Amino acid sequence: MPGEGTESELAQRAAAGDRAAFAVLAERHYARVHALAWRWSGARGDAEDIAQETMVKMAGAIRSFRGDCAFSTWAYRIAYTTAVDYIRSRSRVIPFAPSKMQELAESTVRDLPEDAAMNEELWRAVRALPEQQRDAVLLVYGEDMSHADAATLMACSEKTVSWHLHEARKRLKISLEAAI
Amino acid sequence: MTEPDLTRLKDVPPPREQAKRAALAAAMAAFDDAEKKSGSATQGNDAPIRLRDASSRTEGKTQMRASQFNYGLAASIAALMIAAPAAFYLSKFNAPGGGNFATVSGKLTDAAPAPAPPREESKQDALAAVQAPAAPAPAQSSTGSLGTVRGRLGVLVPPQTSGPAGGGRVGSAANAPAAPAKPAKMARQMEAERFTSVPMPASAPLAKSKEAARAVANGLIMQAPQDAADMLPPLAEKEFRDQFDSKDVNPVKQVAQEPVSTFSIDVDTASYAFARRMINAGQLPPKDSVRVEEFINYFPYNYPQPESAEVPFKPTITVAPSPWNAHNRLVHVAVQGYALQSAQRPRANLVFLVDVSGSMSPEDRLPLVKNALRMLVDELKPEDTVALVTYASGSGVSLEPTKISDKGKIIAAIDVLGAGGSTAGAEGIQDAYRLAETHFDKGGVNRVILATDGDFNVGVTDQGELKGLIERKRDKGIFLSILGVGQGNHNDALMQTLAQNGNGTAAYVDTLNEARKVLVEEASSTLFPIARDVKIQVEWNPARVSEYRLIGYETRALRREDFNNDKVDAGDVGSSHRVTAIYEITPAGEKKLVDDLRYGRKAAEPAASGDSELGFFKLRYKLPKEDESKLISAPIGDAQAVEKLAAAPEDVRFSIAVAAFGQLLKGAPYRGKYGYDDVIALAKGAKGDDPLGYRAEFLNLARLAKTARP
Structure with a gap:
């Protein structure tokens, strides 16, 4: 059974073209990828899109996976970059005339009830942070990563991550206080 | 909490x-x-x-x-990811100097x-x-x-x-x-x-609505969050990330105490372009980002032209009632720079220094810059030279200095520019200066044009050091201009500082149309200076004026003694540039904002010849190749006054409307109940020919600002 292998064995086999092995890996990692996607995007629709895109990218790239790192790390990096790219590209198309906003607001499909919980003040404030502060907060607190891991993903130094966190906490405190 | x-x-x-x-x-x-x-x-x-x-x-x-992907690093992280996060506060206060770190890319x-x-x-x-x-x-x-x-x-x-x-x-x-x-x-x-x-x-x-249409077509925003506040993550973000130098609004000054007002001219327009972008997105610009003088100077005005390049400025003064305070009057000072004819235009040795970091990839950044550069190349003369340096994680020369006559090669080099990598600006700057130096044209204009979204993670971590470099190069005759693009990273403060120290302009470009304005229509003014270190000084006559305030130019104030000191640097003016400054004055005898001092000196007796003069205008400038400044002066008198604002020339009225708009956005005091509707009415009546549509756009902006969110 392909499901019985260790993760690295599965990854090696998937990289060699073993379809079943990849299927197991994809199945195992979906929830985590999805959780990350939700943290960054804050809406079910976006989260599912990001997650799907991540899975597709993983499928396309698995053959070049060399096993130099854990599969989960590898998958994580794809998920993270996909989420950040997605949010950027989405934010790029947003600034336009207010008259258009109404139009769009009306065409928006309402989020599901649990989305409301996800969009409470804290999340809102976190997502309003500058990109790198947001990423640092979500990686360290949301994803429970160490500063070093977050630093590698964000392509900056650990000190920078700490600094972003420090700044982020300051801002969150201010914005959350203002919201009360 | x-x-x-x-x-x-x-x-x-x-x-x-x-x-x-x-x-x-x-x-x-x-x-x-x-x-x-x-x-x-x-x-x-x-x-x-x-x-x-x-x-x-x-x-x-x-x-x-x-x-x-760095597999080596990642392997060790894999282990760390399982471990609980540690050493969390350890380096908390060891924050490194700059906040603009390279994005993950x-x-x-x-x-x-x-x-x-x-x-x-x-x-x-x-x-x-x-x-x-x-x-x-x-x-x-x-x-x-x-x-x-x-x-x-x-x-x-x-x-x-x-x-x-x-x-x-x-x-x-x-x-x-x-x-x-x-x-x-x-x-x-x-x-x-x-x-x-x-x-x-x-x-x-227009571009925005196209974008919107495209976005709708793409279904990209179908996921738009449920309320309007949520729709603006990039704007919320930019509140924090864009950096502006804040300066208080110029206060009302007492003529009896401080009769002389001195400032450096400013021909930048970035502030207006930036505000326009924000307002078009439904949000008011941050107050600190509004520089009223840049709003006013954004618009072309048809002021009377100077006769020759020897005396390259022609001041025109108009005194009109203040539309927002019945007691006050506005003194409108318009200075028109000489327009070099094409034949008089010196050769240009230009080095484009282009930020190609990952953050430049959006459509309104690198692709816009590329289009702008293509347009500029079309404007230049065959004997002008252009070089191209890019910077991101490293820097590279993508085009050695090339004559415009070899246009194909230049266009090809522009075409292949692509975004990727993180930003490290300093090396790029050094490369750019090096190229400009090797092809230094003694009789020409030597200029580095930096195009960036401002996320300027300079390898020289100290801004002062970078400033110093730019100043030294300026003294050698190589100037720096900055073309700012994008939103979210826009580091306005740094751009301003760098451009001012490099004797250049900082322009913010958000649309191709804006790029055309900056690089094509105003190419000669952007690139070819007619005068350096241009300063203005106005002395008010205490017998006629009790109070005054200068609208805008907060970041350009000079000390009184700096005016005659040729060592003190000030703004440069390019071919055909015009500069407008507006003072609001309270004539003597009218209701004052500030009470007289009980124990102060009485207002000086009017100078014998000064009865009909409200004040005296002086302008100092240096010709491009000279070190000694020259003086132009003119009295501000009753002869230039109009009874009603409506009688003032169109350009004067329009610029006053723009000044009012800028003050509204800045939340500046002293403008009474004057609101957006008044601005719209005043500007509408002064639209004039408006062949390029800037004034129509302004009207539209004022309307949008009424409903924009703060």
Whole structure:
């Protein structure tokens, strides 16, 4: 059974073209990828899109996976970059005339009830942070990563991550206080 | 309130089974497809859809950032990821100097040489996977809330379809977030369309609505969060990230105590362009970003022209009633610079220093800069030279100084610019200066033009050091101009500082139309100075004026004694530039804002000749090649006064409307109940010819500002 292998064995086999092995890996990692996607995007629709895109990218790239790192790390990096790219590209198309906003607001499909919980003040404030502060907060607190891991993903130094966190906490405190 | 509990960020709802199945099905389809691809000797590179134009609107976004993956580091992290996060506060206060750190970007540049084989492979595989023509879309559209976007895989264009642009756009747009691919030709067409279809006037709103239409078509915003506040994450972000120097509004001054007002002229326009962008997005600009003088000086005015280049300025003064305070009057000082004729124009030795970091990839950044550069190249004369230096994680010379007569080569070099990597500006600056120096043209204009979104993670960490470098080069005759683009990273304060120290202008460019204004219509003023260190000093006559305040120019104030000191640097004026300064004065005897001092000196007796004079205007400037300043002066008297504002020239009225608008946005005091409607009414009556539509655009902006969110 392909499901019985260790993760690295599965990854090696998937990289060699073993379809079943990849299927197991994809199945195992979906929830985590999805959780990350939700943290960054804050809406079910976006989260599912990001997650799907991540899975597709993983499928396309698995053959070049060399096993130099854990599969989960590898998958994580794809998920993270996909989420950040997605949010950027989405934010790029947003600034336009207010008259258009109404139009769009009306065409928006309402989020599901649990989305409301996800969009409470804290999340809102976190997502309003500058990109790198947001990423640092979500990686360290949301994803429970160490500063070093977050630093590698964000392509900056650990000190920078700490600094972003420090700044982020300051801002969150201010914005959350203002919201009360 | 205590620190927010950030551990709550761990909790997210579980995925839905339906979506999971869809994603996994898509992944398996992609996996199968990648297998077919991996068997093919060409890696599928011949398929036209895979080619990309470097200037496509999704420039730099195609590659997965995963491709620059450091396996060595990652391995150790894998272990760390399991361990609990430690040493959390350890380095908390060891924050490094700069906050503008390179964004995460393992992006590869189009122009960059092919990276290590495995990466390239993975990149292409990934691409192939996402483009998979056969990828089904099972159950995706059944997830109601995401219908449009989720259909992504379903609407992909098969590679063999070289169909109409429309189809291609749908296909690539559906891909948009991370792995868009567009046939090169198609991308070029789109680019061309963008280029030509941005008409002269009011292109900002137009471009925006086009964008909106496109966005709707793409279904990208179908996911828009439920309320308007949520729709603006980039704006909320920019509040924090864009950096502006804040200066208090100029206060009302007592003529009896401080009769002389001195400032450096300012021909920058970045503040207005930036505010326009914000307002068009439905939000008021941050107050600190508003510099009223840049608003006023943004607009072309037809002020009387000076006769010759020897006396390159012609001041025109108008005194009119203040529209927002019945007791006061406005003194409108218009200074028109001499317009060099084409034949008089010196040769230009230009070095473009272009930021190609990852953050430059959005359409309104690098692609815009590239279009702007193409336009500028068209404007230059055959004997002018152009060089191109890029900077990102490293810097590189992408075009050695080349004469415009060899235009093909220059255009080709511009075309291949692509975004990727992080920003390290300083090396790039040094390279750019080096090129400018090696081709230094003694009789010409030597200038470095820096195009950046301002996320300027300068390798020289100290801004002062960078400033020093720019000043030294300026003294050698190489000037610096800055072309700011994008929003979110815009480091206005740094750009201003650098441009001012480099004897250059800082312009903020958000649309192609704006780029055209800065680089083509005003190319000669941007590039060819007619005077350096231009300062203005006005002395008020205490017998006639009790109080005054200068509207704007807060960041340009000089000390009184600096006026005659030729060592003190001030702003430069380019060919045909015009500068407007507006004072609000309270005539003697009118109700004052500030009480007289009980124990102060009585107002001086009017000078014998000064009865009819409100004040005296002086302007100092240096000709480009001279070190000694020259003086132009003119009295401000009753002869220049008009009874009613309506009797003032159109340009004067319009600029007053702009000044009022700027003050409104700045939240500046002293403007009574004067509101946006008054601004609109005043500007409307002073629209004039407006051949390029700037004034119409301004009116539109004032209307939008009424409803914009603070």
